[in-house]
Amino acid sequence: MKTIEKTLFTFYELSDSAKETARENCRLNFEFAWSEESLGSIKAFCEYFNVTLEDWSIGAYAPFDYKTDAENRHFRGVKLKTINRDSMPTGYCLDCALWFTFYDEFKRTSDAKSAFNDALYAGFKAWRDDMEYQLSDESIDELMIMNEYEFTENGEMA
Numbered sequence: 001m002k003t004i005e006k007t008l009f010t011f012y013e014l015s016d017s018a019k020e021t022a023r024e025n026c027r028l029n030f031e032f033a034w035s036e037e038s039l040g041s042i043k044a045f046c047e048y049f050n051v052t053l054e055d056w057s058i059g060a061y062a063p064f065d066y067k068t069d070a071e072n073r074h075f076r077g078v079k080l081k082t083i084n085r086d087s088m089p090t091g092y093c094l095d096c097a098l099w100f101t102f103y104d105e106f107k108r109t110s111d112a113k114s115a116f117n118d119a120l121y122a123g124f125k126a127w128r129d130d131m132e133y134q135l136s137d138e139s140i141d142e143l144m145i146m147n148e149y150e151f152t153e154n155g156e157m158a
Contacts, residue, residue: 008150008158011141021155023140032060032134034092038127041094045102045123048089049074049116056124060131064124075112097126 014022039056046053051074056066085103088095101122105115133139150158 006152006158009153011144011149011151014151014153014155018151018153018155019141022144022149022151022157023137025155025157026140026144026149027135030135030140032131034130035127037090037092038094038123038130041090041092041098042120042123042127044089045095045098045119046070049078051116058124058128058131060128060135062128064128066120066124068120070113070116072113075116078106078112080106080110094123094126098123 009018011019011022042056043053046068049070051068051070054067054069056064058064058066080103083099083103083106085099087099098119102115102119105118106112109115152158
C-alpha cells in the first residue's frame with residue numbers, strides 16, 4: 001500500500017499563475033446562475049401586454065437575439081397612468097430594467113410599442129451583462145472563496 005500526501009491551498013494562498021489556472025478551470029464547468037429567473041422576468045413582462053416571446057438566444061460576450069409577436073394592437077389603449085414604474089411582478093431584479101425602461105421611454109415618447117421594444121432590449125442586455133459579470137475574475141474569485149474551494153499548488157481543484 002502506498003500513501004500519497006497532498007498539500008491543499010485556499011484561493012488566497014495560491015500564486016498568481018495558480019489563481020489564473022483555478023479561474024480557467026472554474027469557468028470550464030461554469031453554469032450561469034439566475035438564467036431561469038431572467039427568462040421568467042422577460043416572459044412576465046411580455047405577458048403583461050399579451051405578447052408572446054417566441055424565440056431567443058443569449059450568451060456571454062455574444063449578441064443576443066429574440067423574437068416576439070408584438071404588434072401595435074398589443075399596445076392600443078395603454079396609458080402611462082396605468083403603468084407602475086416600480087412593478088416587480090416576478091420579484092427578480094431584472095423586472096427593474098424592463099419596467100423602468102418601459103415607463104421612462106413611454107413617458108418620453110408616448111409610443112408604447114417602441115417603449116416595449118426598448119425595455120425588452122434593456123432586459124436582454126441586463127441578462128447578458130449579468131452573465132458576463134458571472135464570468136469575470138472578480139465573480140469567479142468570490143465564488144471559489146465563498147465556497148471554500150481547495151486547490152493543489154498549481155491551481156487544480158482538489
